[in-house]
Amino acid sequence: xxxxxxxxxxxxxxxxxxxxxxxxxxxxxxxxxxxxxxxxxxxxxxxxxxxxxxxxxxxxxxxxxxxxxxxxxxxxxxxxxxxxxxxxxxxxxxxxxxxxxxxxxxxxxxxxxxxxxxxxxxxxxxxxxxxxxxxxxxxxxxxxxxxxxxxxxxxxxxxxxxxxxxxxxxxxxxxxxxxxxxxxxxxxxxxxxxxxxxxxxxxxxxxxxxxxxxxxxxxxxxxxxxxxxxxxxxxxxxxxxxxxxxxxxxxxxxxxxxxxxxxxxxxxxxxxxxxxxxxxxxxxxxxxxxxxxxxxxxxxxxxxxxxxxxxxxxxxxxxxxxxxxxxxxxxxxxxxxxxxxxxxxxxxxxxxxx
Numbered sequence: 001x002x003x004x005x006x007x008x009x010x011x012x013x014x015x016x017x018x019x020x021x022x023x024x025x026x027x028x029x030x031x032x033x034x035x036x037x038x039x040x041x042x043x044x045x046x047x048x049x050x051x052x053x054x055x056x057x058x059x060x061x062x063x064x065x066x067x068x069x070x071x072x073x074x075x076x077x078x079x080x081x082x083x084x085x086x087x088x089x090x091x092x093x094x095x096x097x098x099x100x101x102x103x104x105x106x107x108x109x110x111x112x113x114x115x116x117x118x119x120x121x122x123x124x125x126x127x128x129x130x131x132x133x134x135x136x137x138x139x140x141x142x143x144x145x146x147x148x149x150x151x152x153x154x155x156x157x158x159x160x161x162x163x164x165x166x167x168x169x170x171x172x173x174x175x176x177x178x179x180x181x182x183x184x185x186x187x188x189x190x191x192x193x194x195x196x197x198x199x200x201x202x203x204x205x206x207x208x209x210x211x212x213x214x215x216x217x218x219x220x221x222x223x224x225x226x227x228x229x230x231x232x233x234x235x236x237x238x239x240x241x242x243x244x245x246x247x248x249x250x251x252x253x254x255x256x257x258x259x260x261x262x263x264x265x266x267x268x269x270x271x272x273x274x275x276x277x278x279x280x281x282x283x284x285x286x287x288x289x290x291x292x293x294x295x296x297x298x299x300x301x302x303x304x305x306x307x308x309x310x311x312x313x314x315x316x317x318x319x320x321x322x323x324x325x326x327x328x329x330x331x332x333x334x335x336x337x338x339x340x341x342x343x344x345x346x347x348x349x350x351x352x353x354x
Contacts, residue, residue, distance in 0.1 A: 029251055029308060029309060032249065032250070032251065032308035032309075033307060033308035033309070034308075035246070035308070036246065036250065036302075036303060036306060036307060036308040037306045037307075037308075039242075039243060039246050040243070040303050040304060040305075040306045041306075042235055042239055042240070042243050043065055043069075043243075043303070043304045045094075045234050045235055046065060046091070046094050046095070046234065046235055047061060047062075047065070049094045049231050049232060049234045050087070050090050050091065050094055050231060052228070052229045052231055053086065053090045053228050053229065053230065053231050054083055054086065054087050054090060055210070055214055055217045055218045055221065056210040056211065056214030056215075056217075056218075057082070057083055057087065057207070057210065057214075059205075060076070060083075060084070060087055060205060060207055061087060061091075062304065063203055063205045063321060064087060064088065064091055064179070065091075065300075065304060066203065066297050066300040066301060066304070066318065067177060067179075067202055067203055068091070068175065068177055068240065069240075069243060069244055069247050069300035069303060069304070070202060070244075070247065070293075070296035070297050070299070070300040071175070071244055071296070072201070072202025072203065072293060072296065072297070073158055073177060073178040073179070073180070073200060073201045073202055073203075074177070074178075074179050074180070074201060074202065074203045074204075074205060075143075075180045075181075075182070075193075075198070075201040075203065075204040075205070075325065076088075076179065076180065076181045076182075076205050076207055077181070077182050077183075077184050077204065077205070077206050077207065078181075078183075078184070078206065078207030078208070079183060079184070079185055080183060082207045082208075082209070082210075084181045084207060085101070085139060085141060085181065088137060088139050088179045089101075089139070090231045091137065092136065092137040093230070093231045093232070093233060094231045094232070094233060094234050094235060095136075095233070095235050095236070095237060095240060096233035096235070096236060096237065097135075097136035097137055097175070097237055098134075098135040098136045098137070098173060099135060099136070099137045099139070100132035100133070100134075100135035100137070100138055100139070101132070101138075101139040101141060102132050102133075102138065102139065102140050102141065103141050103142065104140060104141060104142050104143050104144070104145045104146035104150065104151075105145055105146060106145060106146065106147065108146045108147075108150045109150065110149055110150055110152075110153035111131065112131065112132075112150075113131050113132065113133055113150060113153045113154060114130075114131045114133050114153050114157070114163045114164075114165060115128065115129050115130040115131035115133070115134070115163070115165050116128075116129055116131070116165065117129075117165065117166045126166065128165050128166065128168060128170075130163075130165070130170065131163075133153075133154065133157050133163060133172065134163070134170070134172055134173065135173065136173050136174075136175055136176060136177065136237065137177050137179065138157075138176075138177070138178045138179070139179050139180075139181070140154065140178060140179070140180035140181070141180075141181050142181060142182060142183060143180040143181065143182055143193065144182045144183075144190040144191055144192060144193055145190060145191070146191065147191055148191055148194060151191065151193060151194070151197055152194075152197065154178060154197070155196070155197060155200065157172055157176070157178070158178050158197075158200045159200055161174075161176055174237075174241065175237060175240055175241060175244070178201075180201070184206075195284075195328070198325045198326075199287055199289055199325075199326060200289075201325065202293050202296070202297060202322065203293075203297065203318070203321040203322060204321055204324055204325035205321050206324075206341075243303070246303070247296070247299050247300050247303045248299070249308075250299040250302050250303060250307075250308055250309065250310060251308060251309040251310065252295060252298070252299065252309075252310045253309070253310070255354040256298070256310050256311070256312060256315060256354065257295070258354070259312055259315060259351070259353065259354050260291055260294045260295055260298070260315055261291060262351045262352070263294065263315070263319060263323070263347060263348065263351050264285070264286050264288075264290045264291045264294070264323075265285075266347045266350070266351055267282060267285035267286045267290075267323065267326070267327050267343075267344075267347060268285030268286070269285075270282065270347065273347070273350045273351055274350055275346060275347065275350055278343060278346065278347075280330060280332055280333075281329065281330055281332060281333035281336075281338055281343060282327060282328065282329070282330065282333070282343060283328035283329060283330045284327075284328040285326075285327065285328075286323055286326035286327060287326060289326070290322060290323055290326045293322045294315060294318065294319060294322050294323075297318040297321075297322055298310045298314040298315045298317075298318055299314075300318075301314040301317050301318055302314045312353045312354055316348060316353075319344065319348055320341065320344055320345075320348075323344050324340045324341055324344055325340070327340045327343055327344060329343075
């Protein structure tokens with residue numbers, strides 16, 4: 001497996017080094033496609049290394065990579081024990097990046113997240129002590145367990161990529177990715193995330209259970225003395241940043257752009273696509289962030305598929321995770337046990353695909 005990783009690494013480095021040639025020239029889809037095909041091997045390297053530790057859950061791993069490539073934050077929702085924390089930790093190790101974990105609890109303070117000013121009696125001055133938010137990968141574990149004032153402490157860092165402590169403003173490291181988890185089952189004593197913060201997550205990924213075969217492999221791997229192997233650093237942060245730049249260069253046709261806009265507008269005016277019955281079920285539609293998110297996530301999906309152009313299938317592959325948390329439900333919808341997933345599915349089935 002190490003030889004396979006080395007081979008993929010060599011191809012990826014060669015592809016990333018040639019990125020600049022395409023960026024400044026006139027658009028050549030074929031040339032761009034060839035460069036993407038080589039440079040995107042970076043994602044294959046990460047997937048292969050993470051598969052040593054994460055058995056199954058390929059969709060979760062792929063969505064984490066999409067968030068990383070699209071420079072967007074990810075909200076993971078699932079019951080305990082589905083390898084959410086392990087996957088995030090493993091991803092940071094494969095990229096040789098800084099990782100920090102914040103366990104959100106009711107008694108957590110904003111200063112515990114971003115940092116604070118500490119008085120130094122010897123120097124008779126205040127010194128900045130940075131919090132755990134200053135890392136490449138920040139795991140906000142059970143983010144809905146802390147009060148709103150603590151949740152909002154992440155807002156500036158997530159959107160502005162900077163944190164203010166006292167009178168000073170500090171930039172967070174680059175790349176910077178907030179990966180938050182929440183448990184959908186136990187809702188007692190929790191603080192639901194406000195719309196303003198939920199909207200800042202590029203993706204909301206719902207994690208399911210592994211298959212029987214996958215769970216058997218998990219069981220066997222954890223019964224040995226060695227246990228699961230730890231992932232090694234196989235990619236640098238420089239490679240990730242260069243891959244991000246290349247993702248932005250992926251071609252997005254005007255027809256696909258219009259398809260993205262049609263999907264988002266259907267959440268605001270469902271009657272325009274023959275879904276008038278959804279008007280009473282949707283309290284508010286997706287914001288322009290959804291359109292931007294669909295565009296970037298679709299490009300990242302195409303990159304991982306080694307293509308230099310976006311297809312409608314790329315959009316459909318990420319649409320649920322980009323839009324599910326951006327559609328508000330009315331009391332009527334909640335009373336009828338209608339979910340955001342059902343509404344997004346209806347919209348995707350009704351909007352004409354180019």
